[in-house]
Amino acid sequence: xxxxxxxxxxxxxxxxxxxxxxxxxxxxxxxxxxxxxxxxxxxxxxxxxxxxxxxxxxxxxxxxxxxxxxxxxxxxxxxxxxxxxxxxxxxxxxxxxxxxxxxxxxxxxxxxxxxxxxxxxxxxxxxxxxxxxxxxxxxxxxxxxxxxxxxxxxxxxxxxxxxxxxxxxxxxxxxxxxxxxxxxxxxxxxxxxxxxxxxxx
Amino acid sequence: xxxxxxxxxxxxxxxxxxxxxxxxxxxxxxxxxxxxxxxxxxxxxxxxxxxxxxxxxxxxxxxxxxxxxxxxxxxxxxxxxxxxxxxxxxxxxxxxxxxxxxxxxxxxxxxxxxxxxxxxxxxxxxxxxxxxxxxxxxxxxxxxxxxxxxxxxxxxxxxxxxxxxxxxxxxxxxxxxxxxxxxxxxxxxxxxxxxxxxxxxxxxxxxxxxxxxxxxxxxxxxxxxxxxxxxxxxxxxxxxxxxxxxxxxxxxxxxxxxxxxxxxxxxxxxxxxxxxxxxxxxxxxxxxxxxxxxxxxxxxxxxxxxxxxxxxxxxxxxxxxxxxxxxxxxxxxxxxxx
Numbered sequence: 001x002x003x004x005x006x007x008x009x010x011x012x013x014x015x016x017x018x019x020x021x022x023x024x025x026x027x028x029x030x031x032x033x034x035x036x037x038x039x040x041x042x043x044x045x046x047x048x049x050x051x052x053x054x055x056x057x058x059x060x061x062x063x064x065x066x067x068x069x070x071x072x073x074x075x076x077x078x079x080x081x082x083x084x085x086x087x088x089x090x091x092x093x094x095x096x097x098x099x100x101x102x103x104x105x106x107x108x109x110x111x112x113x114x115x116x117x118x119x120x121x122x123x124x125x126x127x128x129x130x131x132x133x134x135x136x137x138x139x140x141x142x143x144x145x146x147x148x149x150x151x152x153x154x155x156x157x158x159x160x161x162x163x164x165x166x167x168x169x170x171x172x173x174x175x176x177x178x179x180x181x182x183x184x185x186x187x188x189x190x191x192x193x194x195x196x197x198x199x200x201x
Numbered sequence: 202x203x204x205x206x207x208x209x210x211x212x213x214x215x216x217x218x219x220x221x222x223x224x225x226x227x228x229x230x231x232x233x234x235x236x237x238x239x240x241x242x243x244x245x246x247x248x249x250x251x252x253x254x255x256x257x258x259x260x261x262x263x264x265x266x267x268x269x270x271x272x273x274x275x276x277x278x279x280x281x282x283x284x285x286x287x288x289x290x291x292x293x294x295x296x297x298x299x300x301x302x303x304x305x306x307x308x309x310x311x312x313x314x315x316x317x318x319x320x321x322x323x324x325x326x327x328x329x330x331x332x333x334x335x336x337x338x339x340x341x342x343x344x345x346x347x348x349x350x351x352x353x354x355x356x357x358x359x360x361x362x363x364x365x366x367x368x369x370x371x372x373x374x375x376x377x378x379x380x381x382x383x384x385x386x387x388x389x390x391x392x393x394x395x396x397x398x399x400x401x402x403x404x405x406x407x408x409x410x411x412x413x414x415x416x417x418x419x420x421x422x423x424x425x426x427x428x429x430x431x432x433x434x435x436x437x438x439x440x441x442x443x444x445x446x447x448x449x450x451x452x453x454x455x456x457x458x459x460x461x462x463x464x465x466x467x468x469x470x471x472x473x474x475x476x477x478x479x480x481x482x483x484x485x486x487x488x489x490x491x492x493x494x495x496x497x498x499x500x501x502x503x504x505x506x507x508x509x510x511x512x513x514x515x516x517x518x519x520x521x522x523x524x525x526x527x528x529x530x531x532x533x534x535x536x537x538x539x
Contacts, residue, residue, distance in 0.1 A: 008456040009449075026452075027485055028478040029445040032401045114410055135410050 009041075010134065018063060019074035021045075021134075038068045041134070046070045048111055048136045055109035057102050058129045075131060077124030084118060084160050084167065092163055093170040098128045100174025103149065106130070107179050112137055112144045116152040118159055142181075146188035149175070153189075216280065217287040217513075218310075219506025222303030223295025223323050224348060225254060227263040229274035230502030231285070234510045236333050239278035241496060241503045242270045248386055253376070260298035267306050274502065282314045289509020292320030293525035295348075300524035308522060320519040321508045323500075324349055324530045327493075328360060329511060330504035331466035335491035339462065339538075341454045343447065343479070344530075346467035346500075347372040350413065350447070351530060352454045355538055359531045363457065364411035364450035371443050372469045374415035378439060381423050382432060392436045393472055399437025402430055408446050411453060418442060444475045448482050461488045470498040511537040 005012035010023045023038040046065040049072070053059050060072040080099070084092055099121060106113060113120075114135030122129045139145075156167050176182045214233040221228035221243070228243035246262035248254050275281065290307035293300060311318040328342050342353045342360070350371045352364035369377070372389065379388020404421050407414040418439065425435050455463060463483050465476065476492050483490035497503060515537040 008453040026449075026482070028448050028481040030401060030441050033406070033441060033445055036403075037406065137409070 007132075007134065014074055017074060018071050019060065021070045021072065023068040042068050042070060045133050045136065048133050048138070051109060052106055052111055052130070052133070055105050055111075057105045057109070058127060059133070060129065060131060075122050075124055075129045077122045077129070080118040080121040080123060080128075081159060083123050084163060089163075089166060093166050095123065095128060096167040096170035097174035099152075100171035100176075101178045102128060102130055102174075103152070103171070104175045104178030104182070107145050107148070107185070110138055110140050112139045112148045114148065114151075116148060117155040142184050142188050143192075145185045146192055149185065149189055150192050215286045215510065215514075216284055217289055217506045217510045218274070218282075218285045219289040219291075219321070219502045219504070219509055220303045220307045221291045221323075221326075221500050221502045221505050222263050222299050222306075223291050223293070223500065224299055225259060226500035227266055227270055227302070228500060228502035228505075229270050230504070230506040231274055231278040231280065232503055232506040232510065234514060236507065238503050238507075239280070240274040241501055242274035242277065243501055244270050245499075250385060251380060251383070253380070254296070256296045256298045259296065260302055263299060263302040267302065271306075271310075282310065282316070285314070285316055287509055287513055288316050288318045289321050289505050289513075290318070291323045291326065291505045292519070292522075293323065293528040295323060295524070295526060297524060297526045300526060304522060304524050317513070318519065318522065319509045319513050319517065320522060320525075321505045321512065322528055322530065322533045323505075324351065324353075325360060325533050325535070326504035326508040327466045328353065328464075328530075329508045330497050330501070331464045331491075331493040333507055334494050334497055335464055337462040337464045337489070337491060339460060340464040341451060341458060341460050341462070343451050343463070343465045344467045345371050345447065345465070345469035345475075347376065347469075349467065350415075352411070352447075352451050353530060354454060354458045354460055355535065356458070358538075359533065359535055362529075362531050363454035364413065367409075367412050367414045368416040369419075371413075371415055371447060372467075374419050374443060375439070375469070378419050378422050378435075381419075382426050382435075389469060389472060392440060393474065395433045395436040396440045396474065397433075397437075399431070399433035399435070401441065402434050402438045404438050404442045406442055406446060408449055411450055413446050413450060415443060440472075440474055444472075444478050447475070448478050451479070452482050452486065455483075455486055455488060463488055463490045465490075465492040466498065467493075468499045471495055 002014045010021050012021050023042055025034055046062050049059050049062050060075050063071040120132045156164050214235050216233055219230045225246045226243050231240040232238050244266040246259045288307050288311045290303050324344055327344050344351045348370055350366040351362055353360040354363055375392055376388040384391040405417050422435050422439050470493050480490050
């Protein structure tokens with residue numbers, strides 16, 4: 001067993017070549033709530049990953065789900081967070097467009113990722129994978145989709161400031177290719193940027 | 202150890218008088234620029250039984266007690282207005298009728314005594330008093346009160362919001378439920394007491410990413426009460442659910458920012474169970490936890506006065522002295538932190 005990651009609610013380790021995501025118990029909450037949340041979220045996450053895969057989104061293949069654990073394919077590759085800084089402008093645009101296409105497929109299938117950052121995207125043998133569906137949920141609302149895109153835009157801005165323009169415009173081109181209702185979502189995105197915590201009132 | 206009398210302190214240091222009047226509390230605090238707290242006087246408006254705050258009544262309350270609270274503060278610090286170097290007032294966010302009382306009062310004292318005046322953001326003041334009294338330097342801050350529920354941390358010159366309520370605050374949720382089931386104001390302590398002998402019953406748990414929502418939980422809790430579920434059990438579950446949500450989002454902010462300190466501030470900071478849960482989470486995460494002392498957890502003039510000093514000494518000057526009833530925490534430039 002090799003620990004490969006630790007988030008706020010789960011640990012990730014590799015066992016016999018399989019990646020295990022285990023939601024760990026939290027001492028601060030009562031047993032009833034703790035077990036309910038961990039098992040419910042584990043089930044939801046695996047269901048969402050299976051659905052995403054069926055709709056053609058590259059995600060780790062889920063092998064089995066057990067109480068608080070998801071056993072899945074271990075994707076070893078390069079995170080886009082690093083890749084974008086090490087490659088050519090042409091490659092960046094190509095992959096950023098693929099990011100948009102994958103988000104479009106996710107949204108078409110009624111899934112919101114909830115944590116779209118370049119740390120949650122991996123490139124393996126030229127294929128792009130989305131990982132960590134821990135915050136994902138089912139929704140077809142324009143608002144949720146726009147917020148999903150907004151998170152990615154913020155991530156591009158904070159982590160890849162110098163390439164922001166080419167990354168964002170390529171992603172939008174890809175998104176339009178695979179998600180029919182892009183017009184409404186993009187105009188809602190503009191509204192979101194003008195309100196609430198995201199900018200000054 | 203060096204010993205300074207109160208008089209020495211006044212001669213050596215700058216003194217700021219701070220006025221708080223955003224909601225229930227009319228408070229006056231006096232603090233030196235070295236962080237010594239010399240006075241913390243206040244008078245709290247109590248709404249009629251079974252009702253929330255009535256802004257106009259709160260305003261009348263503040264008008265009636267302001268001179269007395271000021272005198273009390275000056276007396277307990279042993280100073281005159283002539284010893285005061287700076288006046289700070291809570292400029293927002295808050296209820297406009299209440300805000301105006303403090304603003305006008307601060308302007309009047311400032312004019313009559315020729316003392317500089319500075320406006321302070323109320324939530325930022327809750328953060329700063331928590332840092333002063335706990336010694337935390339750069340914490341993840343949980344700000345919970347009757348009006349606010351936010352998880353904040355310093356990043357890029359501001360206190361950024363890492364999580365917050367989408368609808369009502371946690372304090373408001375507890376107070377609303379208490380009112381609906383006939384518990385007297387303030388409802389929080391009553392619920393805490395009843396919860397001690399309660400068992401878990403299911404309530405919705407609503408965390409979406411970093412955002413929290415409490416209004417649906419209150420509605421569900423009211424329904425349980427109408428259905429005859431024991432009040433102790435509902436109080437227990439209400440606390441456990443709301444606090445678990447809050448701690449979960451806090452933990453996520455800690456994991457994301459990598460900060461090593463967590464601080465709890467605001468009126469709901471007095472709840473023992475919430476403090477216990479945060480202590481456990483922090484221990485599991487390996488970071489430190491501290492909570493603002495009881496006397497500074499609710500609204501008070503001390504926090505306004507201390508934040509006024511920080512802002513003034515780092516070069517901030519207020520140009521427009523009108524209340525700002527909507528004023529987001531992350532709009533304030535934190536010029537005193539690097």
